[in-house]
Amino acid sequence: MNQGNVHQEFGFVRRYIISTDHKVIAKQYLVLALGWAVLGAATAYLIRWQIAHPDTEAFGWGYIEPQVYNALVTMHGTIMVFFVAMPLLLSVFGNFLIPLMIGARDMAFPKLNALSFWIFFLASAVLLASFFIPLGPAAAGWTGYPPLSAKNEYTGGGYGTDLWLVSLALEFASFLLGGINFLTTAMNLRAPGLTWFRLPVIVWMQLTAAVIFMLSVGPLVAGAILLLMDRNLGTTFYLADGGGDPLLWQHLFWFFGHPEVYVLLLPGVGIMLEVITVFARKPVFAYRPIIYTTIIAGFLSFIVWAHHQYISGMDPRLAMPFSITTIIISVPFALIIFSIIATLWGSSITLTSPMLFALGTLGVFIFGGLTGIFNGSAPVDIYIHDTYFVVAHFHYTLFSSVFFGGFAGIYFWFPKMFGRMMNETLGKVHFWLTFIFFNGVFIPMHLVGLRGMMRRISNPMQYEFLKAIEPLNMFITLMAILLILSQLVFVVNYFWSLLRGKVAEDNPWQANTLEWTTSSPPPHENFVTAPAVYRWPYDYSLPDSTADWLPQNRSEATAKLVTP
């Protein structure tokens, strides 16, 4: 307690800017990620405007030149994957929840944690700076395929691609350090009694994501160094005329890029599971099988990468094995999805805003998973590769995890983070608008793709066969603008709740995990008395107990003290 008082005396800078407190660092990531999301949405708006009304003046911006369009597409992917999804799902929820959920006072390496954030901040600054240099930011696509990315004359850019590579390298360093911290914290600092199989599912998912990231990003770090050398030292790793091979980059990129999909998916699934079990008042169905299949899926994610390259010119004999592994990886995820449905089965569901977003994650992800089977099998993919069908597919999977999952997490843990409740009515309005307009954008996008519209083209009207789908494209753009505008409901709710929201109780949702046993928001070093754990986190509605819920720190003897 004395120690806590000493820390209270820290000044503003020490408490909020260079803090080593994992909760503050999580909030720093949250601010940065939401800031980037605004920019990501702005790029999406401009891209959609250009597709619906090619070569007209975009409202609020002006004429979008083809070169600028390429940069916008590149930056949209880069920002959303690396500067919104990664920090939101891993850094915000991982940082905030792992120490609290395992009953630790902080991360294993608090200073390293702060360093991770500041490296990420630097990566953000480098990427943002690339918007303002002559010839603009990178324009070779978020996948950065050479030779487009290797030689400036192909994209008309300047140092934008170099800054893009440096920014990504810094970001990877930041997340590697973050992952090391997550793993060490969870392995070494768990509260007494908190065995591996008493950990909440989301902690397992965060750890699996950290391991997947750690083991897959290395080759891309190497690949990025080689690409920087190609651009600046005249080497020819990716240039066929010097004995190199552009396919090498594609392999290095997707060896990381596909596991990355699961790095982004698993934390979202974890949030969904935690929220659903609380508002269904039922234990997670098949807890151990979920953990085993998560690990199996993590392993499988390393051997599916070439399904991004069926028509790249790689040996076509590779298509069959990669088709098979890709279809196989849907099995563990099907098991997880069925477990979630079984958790919901026969339960008493309360449709709060976090629950709505969690159910939205589930529904949207099932849709995206099903179109994934189309893309995964080589014969179908040869037809739909590089079309808007693929774009629609990966937005269904990633938007589900990152935004529906992310919002579920924010609405659910907001009281614990900031000590105030978010407004339920605004939350529900936000959900329904987001859900309707999201589907309004991306269901028609499948049709556009099946009609043959290619990704990344700035003006579909140049193609005779695409002229007929112009009305559909205009509809999608309208829906996209409405989708972006409906996020204002969230912005209003967020800031209003932060200042004026109802003061939150310690455990407003009557949940079992350890973070709800401390105050809202938790004090510096989290727990006034170090918690001990007696049970797994999902004892809801036990048949032989009078209590509706039993927190993890409740021993058998005192179990009956909890009133439903």
Place this chain on the structure above:
Amino acid sequence: MTTQTAAISEMESPVGKNGTWWFLASEIPIFGGLIAAYIVMRLGSAGWSEASSHLNFTVALLNTFLLLTSSMTIVMAHAAVQRAALKRAAHFLGLTILLGLGFLGMKAFEYSTEIGHGFLPSSGIFWSFYYGMTGLHALHVLAGIIVNVVLWSQTVTGSLAQQPHRVELAGLYWHLVDIIWIFLFPLLYLA
């Protein structure tokens, strides 16, 4: 509160070791990716042994011995610091630093001769890989030297006596740098 604090500080060493091992685990795929790319590209094209024959095998062999020896000296530094023999630890850390610097010096000599003979990173795919792989490795050696210098300065101030496990952690990293070289040496010089 006191018992808990004691428990945490006892944990510090395993925490540091665990974190270091995860760090090493994340380093291996970086070089793993490079080596895999090298092997795949090499199997797909010709002319690599001719280019490789221009490298200075003798200097590289000597460098291999330097690095292997430095792995031994850092272990001896660790053994010394565990027995609280700070002065002895300082000597062995200093020796490790000198051997690392020797490695970098010889590497610089190699680079300058090769560049003098006109073999630049842009001289062909073998040279691209040669400079890329050895360059990244040299940066790792440099990082290790910096860590060792920090530890050595802590023997001077005496603060290392409270944190003897730091030498072990630095040693783990130093061995990794050593092992990576053991892979690079035959791939590039005996190719």
